Structures are given as C-alpha cells and as structure tokens.
Amino acid sequence: MDLTASEKKVLNGISFNTEEIESGNLRESDAALLTEMRAVGKYLIEKYPNFHFEITGCEPKSGTTRTYSEWYFKSAEIDRESAFIAMSEEAGDYYKIRDAFFGQLIREPITEKLLSILNNANLPVLNIEVSFWEYLGEEYGEEISPEKVLTGEIDAGNDFKIFLDDSKLVDKDYQAIMEKIKTCLQANNISGQVYLVILSGENADAARDRVFSDSILL
Structure with a gap:
C-alpha cells in the first residue's frame, strides 16, 4: 500500500x-x-x-x-x-x-455585528471574543451564514466574552449593565452564552484587574 x-x-x-x-x-x-x-x-x-x-x-x-x-x-x-x-x-x-473550522469563517462578521450592537447602546467595549462549542458536519461549509449562527437558527453553541472598560462607565450598577446588554442582544435575536467581564481600565489585565464578571444565557 x-x-x-x-x-x-x-x-x-x-x-x-x-x-x-x-x-x-x-x-x-x-x-x-x-x-x-x-x-x-x-x-x-x-x-x-x-x-x-x-x-x-x-x-x-x-x-x-x-x-x-x-x-x-x-x-x-x-x-x-x-x-x-x-x-x-x-x-x-x-x-x-x-x-469546528467553520468558526474561522464567521468569527469576524459575528464579532463586528456584536460590536455594532453594543456601541449603539453606548457601552465602552474593550474586546469581544467569539467561540463555538459545537462541531458541525458537511452540511455547513464555506457558505455558512453568520446571521443564522448568531440568531441560533444554526446551533453552533455560541459563546461570547464581552470586555467593558469600567473607567468609561458612568453607571456603576453592574447588574443594570448586565440587563442592558441582555436586552439589546435579545432585541437583535442574538442567541448563545454571554460572559461579561468589566475591567478597571483600557490596559487592565484580563485576569487580575476585573471589577465584575457574570454570565447571561440568551
């Protein structure tokens, strides 16, 4: 052979x-x-x-x-x-x-969509990390729709980490900020698990300089 x-x-x-x-x-x-x-x-x-x-x-x-x-x-x-x-x-x-290679094709447009939604809500976004828990078969190739994944029509196990800048937040009611994020994402039919991390400032360490973190299930 x-x-x-x-x-x-x-x-x-x-x-x-x-x-x-x-x-x-x-x-x-x-x-x-x-x-x-x-x-x-x-x-x-x-x-x-x-x-x-x-x-x-x-x-x-x-x-x-x-x-x-x-x-x-x-x-x-x-x-x-x-x-x-x-x-x-x-x-x-x-x-x-x-x-899970499909994630390489849709991560950027999904990140851009989430950033646009959060910016329109006047939230000081430092970074957004997009990942997926699911592995998809042959039916979802290069033409996979970021929109259908983002809204959950295609179940890819969406997992979003959103980092905000606390130094630019006027309102320090972090639970209220959580609800604001949940509301604006739901209004855009976003589906998935969201993990919110609020850091002390722009150059803060993501592990050591957290002032708040919690998760949301959409």
Missing part, C-alpha cells in the same frame, strides 16, 4: 508498528486508521474547497469511552499554534465527520 510521507508521520505517531508503516504492509488496525484519515482529509477538501489542509495527528477512540476519534489538522491559510479538530465516528460503511 502506498502512503504519503505525511500519512506515515501521522500513523507513526499513534502506532508502534513503524516497520510495517514504512513498508506499506499495514496491520489491520493501522489500515483502518489510514482509511479513516483519508476520509477526514476528503471531507475537509470537499467542505472547504478554498483551503488547503494537512492532518497532523489523531487521538483514536480505541481504549477510551468516546465513540469517535479526534483528528488534528492545520490550514495553510491560517497561522495559529494549536491544531483544529475534526471528530470522526463510524456509521456503518462510512464515517460521520464534524469539525
């Missing part, structure tokens, strides 16, 4: 059968992993045709209570230290695969 250098590297990272992997004479367990790896690679290429991916590792489900394997991958177009993750689960004669 012919393997690429990248495939050999990944298999050698999760298997002790180095000699068989190098020769291409794979044992059954390694052959199954190779088939799954190639299925994940094909899935990513078809789902995100404008990106180039390389699978870099795997945490197989064997020996765990998980029903899926976690495959780590990187994109040539995105510079970041940590790998992206795809989850692969056997479903008869095919693999059901989900990933």
Whole structure:
C-alpha cells in the first residue's frame, strides 16, 4: 500500500508498528486508521474547497469511552499554534465527520455585528471574543451564514466574552449593565452564552484587574 510521507508521520505517531508503516504492509488496525484519515482529509477538501489542509495527528477512540476519534489538522491559510479538530465516528460503511473550522469563517462578521450592537447602546467595549462549542458536519461549509449562527437558527453553541472598560462607565450598577446588554442582544435575536467581564481600565489585565464578571444565557 502506498502512503504519503505525511500519512506515515501521522500513523507513526499513534502506532508502534513503524516497520510495517514504512513498508506499506499495514496491520489491520493501522489500515483502518489510514482509511479513516483519508476520509477526514476528503471531507475537509470537499467542505472547504478554498483551503488547503494537512492532518497532523489523531487521538483514536480505541481504549477510551468516546465513540469517535479526534483528528488534528492545520490550514495553510491560517497561522495559529494549536491544531483544529475534526471528530470522526463510524456509521456503518462510512464515517460521520464534524469539525469546528467553520468558526474561522464567521468569527469576524459575528464579532463586528456584536460590536455594532453594543456601541449603539453606548457601552465602552474593550474586546469581544467569539467561540463555538459545537462541531458541525458537511452540511455547513464555506457558505455558512453568520446571521443564522448568531440568531441560533444554526446551533453552533455560541459563546461570547464581552470586555467593558469600567473607567468609561458612568453607571456603576453592574447588574443594570448586565440587563442592558441582555436586552439589546435579545432585541437583535442574538442567541448563545454571554460572559461579561468589566475591567478597571483600557490596559487592565484580563485576569487580575476585573471589577465584575457574570454570565447571561440568551
């Protein structure tokens, strides 16, 4: 069996059968992993045709209570230290695969929308962090709608962290500010978990200089 250098590297990272992997004479367990790896690679290429991916590792489900394997991958177009993750689960004669890479495509427009809403409410925003708890399958590719994710029509497990500047807040009633944020986000049909952090000033440390923090479920 012919393997690429990248495939050999990944298999050698999760298997002790180095000699068989190098020769291409794979044992059954390694052959199954190779088939799954190639299925994940094909899935990513078809789902995100404008990106180039390389699978870099795997945490197989064997020996765990998980029903899926976690495959780590990187994109040539995105510079970041940590790998992206795809989850692969056997479903008869095919693999059901989900990933969180979609977040890279919609994080910026969602952040801009939230910033616009909060600025219109005269709130001194220092930063907004947008992340997602869910992994989505092949039906949500490059054309995924930020608006549908933001409003919860597509359930991506929205998680928003909003940082405000306390030095620019006239009203120090933080619970009232929480309610104001909740009201203006609900008025725009925003869905998700919101974590509010009020920092002492513009250059404050996000961990040490908090004057208030709490969460809101929309």
